[in-house]
Amino acid sequence: MPPVLCEYCDSFDHDVHTCPYRVYVDATCTSVEKNINDMIDKMIENMKVIITEYSHCFNQSRENCNEPL
Numbered sequence: 001m002p003p004v005l006c007e008y009c010d011s012f013d014h015d016v017h018t019c020p021y022r023v024y025v026d027a028t029c030t031s032v033e034k035n036i037n038d039m040i041d042k043m044i045e046n047m048k049v050i051i052t053e054y055s056h057c058f059n060q061s062r063e064n065c066n067e068p069l
Contacts, residue, residue: 005012008019016022
């Protein structure tokens, strides 16, 4: 049977369950995922504010709206 490549450090010396970098990689990925989710949440909140500010444009025709769409 051929050796299994560790997904964390690309080593053939050990498997994923005994990788010394596993905790570090998992923690880093979790941190990056949290940061991305936080940024997405902020973007969504900003978009809600902008949509609310310009919602009057959605109820009017393009000619009556001062802001370009």
